[in-house]
Amino acid sequence: MSVHLEENIFYDGRIRMPYKWAVGKTGSFFLTQLRDHARIWGSRCPDCEMVFMPPRKNCPRCLVTDTTWVELPPRGVLETFTVVHFNEPSLQPMKPPYIYGIVKLDGADTGLTHLVNEIEPDSLWPGMRMEAVFKKANQRRGEITDLLYFRPEGGARQ
């Protein structure tokens, strides 16, 4: 089929698809504790004794289901981080530059990916002690972002 092409047509589409995702019992406990008490809970496997953050109903390594709850302090160690400079307003939680990090809370065996703030990027280093900052009680909605971000332990550092 031969055609004399004068222009290529593009069709502008947009998909907006509502979902209502069940968080499940394990995640619901985690999020209600975060919302109502600003407390963080992980799950401990009775076999390998690893403590997972975020918590899982079953141990991903042993596949046993009788995991137990263990409360974790809102403090831990920064494992790695990145400073985001590119702009993607449709997605980003704040205006760049801003920081993502993986923080392993004291007593947990896996790290939590989250935002890092109240520090100049040049002052950050892997291994740094971090603490969680929560939204005010009346602003918490049972979402992971009720934990606002991690900052250096002891408060802001510029």
Added chain:
Amino acid sequence: MTDIAIVGAAQTGYRRRIDDANFSEMVYEVTSGALADARLDIDAIDNFITVSNDFWDGRTISSMAVQDACGSSYQGGRNVSTVEGDGTFGLLYGMMRILSGAYKTTLVVVHCKGSEGNMRQITNGMFDYIYTRPLGIEATAAAALQARRYMDRYGLTEEDFAHVSVKNRGNARLNPHAQLAADMTIEDVMTSKVMAAPLKMHDLSPISDGAAAVILADRNTASKLGRKPVWIKGIANCSEAHYLGDRDLAEAPALRDAAHRAYGMAGIENPFEEIDVVELYDAYSYMEPLWLEELGFCPRGKGGELTRLGATAFDGPVPVNPSGGVLSAHAVLVAGLARVIEATLQIRGEAGERQVEGPVELALAHGINGPCGQSHCVVILGE
């Protein structure tokens, strides 16, 4: 293992935007190209694997929407099955369907257009919706977390990674299919715009459109065809945990495992000595040395040094990504099968200007899926 061979292959040129063809038209181009390359008629294909991703295509069951173009509707319809993941996983699945004994041949075809959706929103969608997606993180920021962790573990520098970009974009100058080809310096990479520190613009693969297809055949069929079959000597895949924080991002145990099993099938004991050319999935510059370590080409933490010493250069002892790699063209999903096609061309001696100094008897191709190389497929191809 010489049970299944690649007997035909084709790929589109990879471009930032292919604006004169839709998905089906790209699929038709590579389907007819692979058939011509194999010197086979569509009659000879009794099984089809289509590979695509619904988020990128912007439709559900996207893999079932290209049947008119891939030939599976021929004469009222043939068997067709689908994979949503890298093209190398489609290759493995297609091979297994032939090994089941039900089919003699299989066409594996994969397409993707990065230009038509929003890459960052789509890759944000791969994370879980409770704990990770609300943070706005996507593929590049996640990769930057891995790059930093890898640097920190072994004392690597951003310059180590810049060497990979310079090498691969330089190699791409010899590949007419590549999208980004450049004569770059380390300084060009180091001074390029910071995207997600420590990753800069030239550490990232581009957004690309493209499609690729291969035709697989069992030993009987492959041996009767007029052209040299390229045998799948070994193949294995493996996946690790979903959550980034569950993993030590400075390691890729899934790749280690897949390589170990693929090498076992192919009878490889020392990959550096035995493998003649490598095509791997360098979606970001740091991935090439990290993957080389886990593939056993050097000790842990020495991948950067391997590149600096020129061991992976086009004229080095083990050329890595002589095509320019994924850093030079990254149609997602397609890129893994493109590595297989490049390795196939090297073994045939048909890689044109990008043909490495031979003889090329054994080649490694590699694909990944998921954030920070969550899953890996290792393919060993040989004469």
